[in-house]
Amino acid sequence: VKIFDIEASIIRWNILPDVAVEAYAYNHQVPGPRLQMTEGDHVRINFHNNLPESTTVHWHGLIVPNEMDGPAKITQDPVPPGGSYTYEFTVGQSGTYFYHSHDHPDRQQALGLYGALLIAPKDPSAEVKADLDYTIQLQEWLKREWLTYPAMLMEGALPNYFTINGKAYPSTDTVPMKVGQTIKLRFIGTNNNFVHPMHVHGGPFEVVAVDGVTLNESARYQADTVNVGPGQRYDVVWTARKPGKWLVHCHIPHHTANNNVEQQGGGGLMLVLDVK
The missing domain is CATH 2.60.40.420 (Cupredoxins -  blue copper proteins)
Structure with a gap:
């Protein structure tokens, strides 16, 4: 099992040396950490919410069990402030994907709750190579x-x-x-x-x-x-x-x-x- 730990919180983030934004962030960075996986991996993502409001995480484009998909109040209860949720699934695809909030995403994703999810194919020869x-x-x-x-x-x-x-x-x-x-x-x-x-x-x-x-x-x-x-x-x-x-x-x-x-x-x- 490949394990990732992700925490959502509010940070001050510089987009320029003299311009800082109040951001919602995964693991204190915008974007969130880049999750590297391989097709066929079984993954467990331990998520903790340190925001002052509820949130969830959606795995954009991935085929996962419905209860792991992330839409708040539809497939899961929102994760309350101070709460946690474990997302677990087997990766059946490869390519370029991302993850993001699916609870109030109009503001939460806009304020920084997103990150890349890069999946290598099980057969390395299937990947389009570049230097x-x-x-x-x-x-x-x-x-x-x-x-x-x-x-x-x-x-x-x-x-x-x-x-x-x-x-x-x-x-x-x-x-x-x-x-x-x-x-x-x-x-x-x-x-x-x-x-x-x-x-x-x-x-x-x-x-x-x-x-x-x-x-x-x-x-x-x-x-x-x-x-x-x-x-x-x-x-x-x-x-x-x-x-x-x-x-x-x-x-x-x-x-x-x-x-x-x-x-x-x-x-x-x-x-x-x-x-x-």
Whole structure:
């Protein structure tokens, strides 16, 4: 049995050096810890709730027993403040998935209760290989003065900050690469609101998996932008053809600024692939 311990609590989280949000977090980080599994694993997730309100955890896209699925008041009683719940199941799939709150997700997921769930196939030869592997989890935030609000697609609640793996550019990662190398980018729509057209500079990539399902070779296709909606996942393989700093970014320009301000050439949903 593979065992994971997860705790939900409130933390103060810096999305930029000078911008902190009041976040809901798994294990004191946004996103939550990356859960690595292998197809066929039997897993037990010991969950404890240190939030001031009830919550649950949903395993997005996974085939699990109904009582392990997570929707509050539908498949389980909400986990009260101070309470615990054990999720246990056998992993029957492989690919890119995620987990998130399924009790008041409009605010709980928006405030940081999500994390990647990456499952390796039982047969290693079934995995689409690349030299590097990088996961991109998207989110939208609303920060006004010292207060953090859950961002929503409604008047007065639209987001003004956007993050990749809990950070806004220029605090996002710079990924070092060499000419000729390939990188598997796992785009995960852990965000609550927008469809984000995620674009990579420097030439097209190959879309190799959608929503955790690896595409047959004949079904894979070349693109330079994928529209990542809430809940969706795309695995794409990009080849570093030429040296330079190649951007990965959302193609909605407002989403590449920080509170409508550009810093060091952009903001929000941007990161750099630095090819030597």
